Amino acid sequence: xxxxxxxxxxxNTQSVIYALERLGINPLLTxxxxxxxxxxxxxxxxxxxxxxxxxxxxxxxxxxxxxxxxQPVLGICLGMQLMCEYSEEGNTTCMGIFNTDVKKFxxxxxxxxPHMGWNNITTIRESWTADNIISAxxxxxxxxxxxxxxxxxxxxxxxENFSAAMAKDNFYATQFHPEKSAKxxxxxxxxxxxx
Amino acid sequence: xxxxxxxxxxxxxxxxxxKGTNFVNIRDAGDPVELGALYAEQGADELVFLDITAxxxxxxxxxxxxxxIAQHLNIPFTVGGGISSVEDVAPLLYAGADxxxxxxxxxxxxxxINELALEFGSQCIVVAIDARLVEGQWIVHTHxxxxxxxxxxxxxAQETEQRGAGEILFxxxxxDGTKQGFAVDALxxxxxxxSIPIIASGGAGVMSHFEEVFTDGNVNAALAASIFHFxxxxxxxxxxxxxxxxxxxx
Numbered sequence: 001x002x003x004x005x006x007x008x009x010x011x012n013t014q015s016v017i018y019a020l021e022r023l024g025i026n027p028l029l030t031x032x033x034x035x036x037x038x039x040x041x042x043x044x045x046x047x048x049x050x051x052x053x054x055x056x057x058x059x060x061x062x063x064x065x066x067x068x069x070x071q072p073v074l075g076i077c078l079g080m081q082l083m084c085e086y087s088e089e090g091n092t093t094c095m096g097i098f099n100t101d102v103k104k105f106x107x108x109x110x111x112x113x114p115h116m117g118w119n120n121i122t123t124i125r126e127s128w129t130a131d132n133i134i135s136a137x138x139x140x141x142x143x144x145x146x147x148x149x150x151x152x153x154x155x156x157x158x159x160e161n162f163s164a165a166m167a168k169d170n171f172y173a174t175q176f177h178p179e180k181s182a183k184x185x186x187x188x189x190x191x192x193x194x195x
Numbered sequence: 196x197x198x199x200x201x202x203x204x205x206x207x208x209x210x211x212x213x214k215g216t217n218f219v220n221i222r223d224a225g226d227p228v229e230l231g232a233l234y235a236e237q238g239a240d241e242l243v244f245l246d247i248t249a250x251x252x253x254x255x256x257x258x259x260x261x262x263x264i265a266q267h268l269n270i271p272f273t274v275g276g277g278i279s280s281v282e283d284v285a286p287l288l289y290a291g292a293d294x295x296x297x298x299x300x301x302x303x304x305x306x307x308i309n310e311l312a313l314e315f316g317s318q319c320i321v322v323a324i325d326a327r328l329v330e331g332q333w334i335v336h337t338h339x340x341x342x343x344x345x346x347x348x349x350x351x352a353q354e355t356e357q358r359g360a361g362e363i364l365f366x367x368x369x370x371d372g373t374k375q376g377f378a379v380d381a382l383x384x385x386x387x388x389x390s391i392p393i394i395a396s397g398g399a400g401v402m403s404h405f406e407e408v409f410t411d412g413n414v415n416a417a418l419a420a421s422i423f424h425f426x427x428x429x430x431x432x433x434x435x436x437x438x439x440x441x442x443x444x445x
Contacts, residue, residue: 014291018266048316112392112415114318114361118198118240118445137198137445139271141318143292158197180271180293182235 001193003027004039006066009056012047012177016076019179019189031060032148041193042069045179046078050102050144051090053078067095072170072195080146080166082186084155089144089162101151105159114143119156121176128172128191129165136185138164138176147176198445199409199432199437200240200416202394203423205247207276210256212424225424228263234423235270239366240445242268243364243418245295247339258286258293265291265385273321276431281314288315289350296321297363299337302344302351310360321394322360324348327368333381340368348381349388356389363389364418366396374400376420384422393417394418401437402428409442 001022005013008027016095020027020043027043028035036042044066046053057063066073066083075083082094087102094102107112118137123130130153138156145162148155156164156175170190178185205212205227212227212429224373226259231242244264246257254277261274273297274287284295301307326333326348333348352363365385367378377398384391392415395408399419408417422428437444 010290012293015265015291015293018291019269021266022269035308047318060354060379094270099343107390111388112390114392115197116318117200119196141271143318172230182269186269 001025001038001041002045003041003043003050003144003193004036005029005045005129006062007031007037007075008060008062009048012179014041015177016045016177019186020118022186023158023190023193025193031062032039033065037069037088038063039071041071041195042066044075044079044083046080046082046189048078049090050078050081050087050092050094053093054082054192055094063095067097068172069176072172072192074192075106075171076179077142078109080163081146083166083171083173084146085131087144098129098146098149098151098166100146100151102144102146104144107159108138111159114141115145115158116141116181117178118181121156125153125167126155127165128195129174131187131191133187136184138174138178138181138185140176142175178179182189196443198412198443199269200394201238201405201433201444202243202416202418203234203239203430204243204245204396204418204420205256205296205377206420207244207260208248210260213247214398215385222333225261228262228267230424231264231272231370234268235268238445239270240332240428240433240436242272244272244274245296246274248276250355258290261287261290261292271311275321279304284311284315286295288319294319294321294361296323298323298325301355302335302337302346305361306359308355308433312361317359317361321362321364322352322355324355325366325368331403336368349385349398352385352389356391361389362392362394363393364396367398367415370398371396371423373398375401376404377412377417378407379407382408382414392416399428402433405433405437406440406442408438
C-alpha cells in the first residue's frame with residue numbers, strides 16, 4: 001500500500017510519518033503530482049496559519065490537485081479547515097471541498113482559546129471514525145472551528161458544537177490530531193488506511 | 196467536555212532523566228524514552244522534556260532524543276531548554292516535538308515570542324515562567340530560578356499572551372519541591388488575567404493537590420515530576436481519584 005503525505009511548509013508531518021510507521025507503513029512525503037495521484041491513500045496534514053499555508057499550497061499547485069484526487073484523502077486539523085470554502089483566519093479562500101466556512105472561537109464564559117487538550121467526540125453519522133473506537137477522547141489544538149454541517153460525521157463541544165470529523169465522497173477529515181491521540185487516534189488512522 | 200491534563204515533566208541531562216528539588220540536588224530517574232512511553236501507556240495526557248544540559252554536545256544528544264521520543268510516543272509533547280531563536284526551534288519541531296517552551300530567552304528578548312508565533316503558530320509556543328513571592332509581589336526569575344528580574348508575573352504573562360504565546364507554564368519557586376500543594380491563589384488570579392491555557396507547576400505532593408489546582412486554581416493542566424518518577428503517585432490512580440471527584444479527566 002502506497003500512502004502519500006503531502007509535503008509543503010507544515011510542521012507536524014513528521015508526527016504523521018511516525019504514526020504510520022508504528023502501523024508498519026512507510027509513507028512517502030512528497031509534492032510530486034504523479035506520485036500523489038497514483039498513491040492508494042493521501043494524507044494532508046496541517047498546522048499553522050490558514051492564509052500563509054494556503055499561499056504555500058498555491059505555489060505548489062496543491063489547491064488544484066487536492067480537490068481532484070479520486071482516492072481516499074485524509075485532512076488533519078488545519079488540513080480539514082483548508083478543505084472548506086473560506087476561513088476567517090487571515091480572510092482566506094480555501095479549497096471548497098466541504099461547503100462551509102471556518103469560524104473563530106468566541107469565548108462566552110472565560111473559556112481559553114486555543115481549544116487545547118483532550119476532548120470527547122460524538123459520532124453523529126456512521127463513517128470510518130466510528131469503527132473500533134475504544135475511548136472517544138481525542139487531542140485537539142485549534143482556535144478556529146468548522147460548524148456542524150451535513151458533511152460532519154462526528155462532533156465535539158467546546159464553547160459550541162463543532163465538526164470533529166467530516167466525510168464527503170472520497171474526502172475524510174479530522175479537526176483533532178489522530179497521530180497524537182494515543183491508541184484511539186491510531187485506530188482512526190488504521191481505519192482510514194483500511195478503507 | 197475538555198479534559199484537565201496531567202503532565203509529567205522530565206528534566207534531561209546528557210540524555211538521562213533527572214529531577215532537582217528546589218532546582219538543586221539532582222537525582223537520576225531513568226531513561227527518558229522508556230519513561231515517556233510508560234507514562235503515555237499509563238494515561239499521561241502530555242509530556243514535557245526539559246533539556247538542562249549546558250554543553251553543545253548535550254544539546255546535540257537532546258535533538259537526537261527528541262526524534263527518538265516522537266517515534267515512540269503517541270501523545271503530544273513539549274520540549275524546552277536553551278531555545279533562543281527561530282533556528283533553535285525548527286529542528287525540534289521537525290524532529291517531531293509538538294510544542295517548544297521558552298523561558299529566560301523570552302525575558303531577555305520578548306520579540307522572540309512574536310517571531311516564533313509568526314513562524315510556527317501560537318499553538319506550539321509555551322512560555323514558561325518561574326516566579327517567587329517577594330514582598331507581596333510575584334517576581335519573575337530566570338536561569339533556572341537563580342536570577343531575579345524586574346518583571347512581575349501577571350503583567351509579564353499578559354505581555355507574552357499579546358505577543359503570541361499559546362500557553363503559560365507557571366512554576367511557583369516557593370512551592371516547587373515542597374510537596375505542600377500548588378500556588379492555587381496565584382494560579383487563579385493568573386487565569387482571570389489571561390485567556391490562553393495555563394499549566395500549573397510546583398508543589399504537587401498528594402492527589403488532593405491536583406484536585407485543588409483544577410477546581411480552586413481553575414487551571415487547564417497540572418505538571419509534576421519527582422512524585423511520578425519515584426512512583427509516589429501513580430498516574431492511573433491519580434486519574435481515578437480525580438474522576439471520582441467529578442473532575443473532567445480522560
